[in-house]
Ligand code: HEM
């Protein structure tokens with residue numbers, strides 16, 4: 275696994291010391307809140323509805339057991355005993371006290387973690403496929419590229435004052451599990467005709483107020499050209515991006531207003547200049563990073579234990595069906611640990627659960643853990659014969675929910691239970707949907723289904739790319755929920771379409787049920803997924819079902 | 831549509847704890863919405879807000895919020911957001927509801 279060098283470590287410590295001073299100056303009154311706020315945001319510290327919130331970066335979602343144990347320690351010592359894993363592959367602590375935050379940051383630095391660039395108009399934490407380095411369908415591990423971008427962008431003077439925040443995502447596989455088309459820049463590893471790996475570059479995706487699917491500006495970019503090309507994109511954005519209006523400042527607006535062809539030409543021209551001038555990191559840096567991400571020493575011993583356990587134990591078999599994914603090494607499996615127990619809070623793990631995950635990673639998983647943007651935890655490298663033991667341990671810790679990719683595997687942002695910007699709650703909606711469909715025992719029959727919920731138009735819960743998306747709003751002082759259908763965050767990315775008027779909270783669950791029943795009635799076969807059926811049928815029958823069944827009366 | 835005019839209170843977050851707090855008549859702060867000083871007209875509301883804003887080293891983000899006067903004569907929140915702020919999150923028994 276990648277380890278910081280001394281420079282990184284000193285840099286992080288210096289930032290913690292600097293922030294401690296800033297906190298002291300805020301408390302003494304030397305800094306006003308207006309002066310302090312941008313400083314605390316730069317260190318991942320938000321003020322939410324009921325308390326401060328600290329957002330900790332987990333670059334490309336990768337962490338080891340020591341780091342996970344430290345998160346558990348922080349949760350217990352300075353928070354309320356749990357952490358919240360997010361769609362940005364971060365972890366958030368919901369209850370820190372201002373004066374404790376420098377100590378928390380120091381505790382993070384002890385395990386090479388930090389909260390830098392988790393906020394503000396800079397290049398944010400680069401996200402990556404959570405199956406990176408393990409997936410059977412992968413061209414190359416995308417994390418070395420993510421790490422290269424992290425090193426290049428961290429504290430890069432030109433990119434600290436962008437018109438707006440800037441998010442980059444990367445996938446190494448044709449199956450896009452990193453929602454690359456909904457990021458400011460999405461990188462997808464591809465091969466050219468000669469079989470060399472490079473990137474397809476997608477620019478101008480984003481969700482939020484104005485959702486957009488990114489546009490491809492380069493079909494194939496050689497790996498060696500990546501940084502000058504990214505600099506070219508950022509140069510164009512820095513110069514031409516709108517700073518007059520916060521809501522129009524994201525690069526997606528620039529791309530949209532300029533047109534794909536024109537923006538491509540601008541980027542290519544800037545790239546020619548940038549490449550001539552480029553004084554970035556030495557060429558062998560990527561190679562050195564790649565060496566640090568070398569795959570673990572796989573143990574290829576064959577055994578029948580995995581197959582036998584599936585034959586003997588239906589609970590285990592069902593867990594394997596949903597939560598175990600094919601690994602590039604046939605002797606291994608990728609285990610997804612659901613943080614979506616029925617009725618629980620999507621993405622939350624207690625300190626005890628974090629320690630169980632750390633222990634499992636250490637004992638059975640080459641010491642690696644991942645956070646997925648779908649708010650689950652991944653053990654990317656588990657020997658198949660060990661998976662039954664892992665499952666047994668997960669069961670004891672309340673972590674064996676077999677629902678990955680199903681209707682109760684819901685993404686939900688914190689919404690108005692925590693977030694100061696929220697217009698409605700999201701967590702209780704997720705809890706109700708999961709509980710409702712669990713009671714109906716329909717989950718397996720419904721099959722692949724992604725429900726995503728945001729508590730305001732900022733779309734942190736990715737609702738636009740949910741097969742069913744739910745957006746919580748405030749309609750005349752009452753929580754009201756809009757439904758979108760047909761969204762997709764994968765390589766076939768699509769922004770979902772609104773069904774029409776929203777629903778009061780108590781009418782929402784019946785509406786979701788009507789959508790699901792319509793699907794079950796109209797699908798050709800059990801193999802036709804909800805998304806496929808929706809694409810075939812269009813929104814018509816679903817709209818009819820929800821507005822007929824719940825009556826339009828209370829829909830506002 | 832003319833909005834019904836409500837009395838108002840001043841609320842903020844505590845600088846150190848981050849917790850929700852309310853300005854009282856004495857210019858102090860309480861964690862209990864019922865203790866909030868009530869303004870019945872815009873001038874009084876502005877005056878209370880100014881008192882709050884004069885204490886930047888104790889509080890963050892003071893603002894006026896609508897209130898109704900309950901049967902006990904104490905102010906209660908109008909909007910659901912303010913109601914949540916008097917309690918804490920709905921997914922765990924944390925925050926004010928757990929401290930009461
Ligand atoms: C709770 C404090 C949070 C605040 C104040 C916050 C604020 C925001 C804002 C203002 C935006 C819109 C940015 C823009 O369009 O320029 C945004 C976008 C986003 N946030 Fe959050 N957020 C919070 C929590 C979260 C959490 C917990 C997650 C992960 C679960 C998250 C993930 C995202 C994502 C993925 C976007 C991207 C949408 C886009 O492409 O525009 N946020 N956030």
Ligand code: SF4
Nearest residue numbers: 687693696729730734
């Ligand atoms: S979508 Fe809105 S409510 Fe949800 S976390 Fe983002 S800003 Fe908060």
